[in-house]
Amino acid sequence: MNFFIIGIGGFCGAISRFYLSKTINNMFQNDFPLGTLLINIIGCLLLGALMSYVVNHQLSKHGLTIFLTVGFLASFTTFSSFAYETLQLLQTSQLRLAVLNVVFNLTIGLLATTLGFFLINYIYKKELL
Numbered sequence: 001m002n003f004f005i006i007g008i009g010g011f012c013g014a015i016s017r018f019y020l021s022k023t024i025n026n027m028f029q030n031d032f033p034l035g036t037l038l039i040n041i042i043g044c045l046l047l048g049a050l051m052s053y054v055v056n057h058q059l060s061k062h063g064l065t066i067f068l069t070v071g072f073l074a075s076f077t078t079f080s081s082f083a084y085e086t087l088q089l090l091q092t093s094q095l096r097l098a099v100l101n102v103v104f105n106l107t108i109g110l111l112a113t114t115l116g117f118f119l120i121n122y123i124y125k126k127e128l129l
Helices: 002-027 034-057 063-076 079-091 095-128
Strands: none
Touching (some): 002 034, 002 063, 034 063, 034 079, 079 095
């Protein structure tokens, strides 16, 4: 049953990533892969928040948790796209943009995951008081 849940979540995440990335890139047409960056940041923020909630409510084996984490968010975030777009920037001698892409995806992604985790943790702890 988990394979089905993961598959449906993956399908939804991939479709969402495709359309959101396309929309962002059409809105801001430039050489920098902004769509992938924003999707990775959103995905990191959501994963951090979700995992904080899951940990606080002991829901790690819940079907919805599996759907959202292993399914939806795993296919929504785009590490392979990030890597390929960075390679394209390097191949077209856009070293500055390639470095910025790596730095932004890694640092802002980690910060967004941390923010999401601690934000939900803070809200959850506040509800307990």
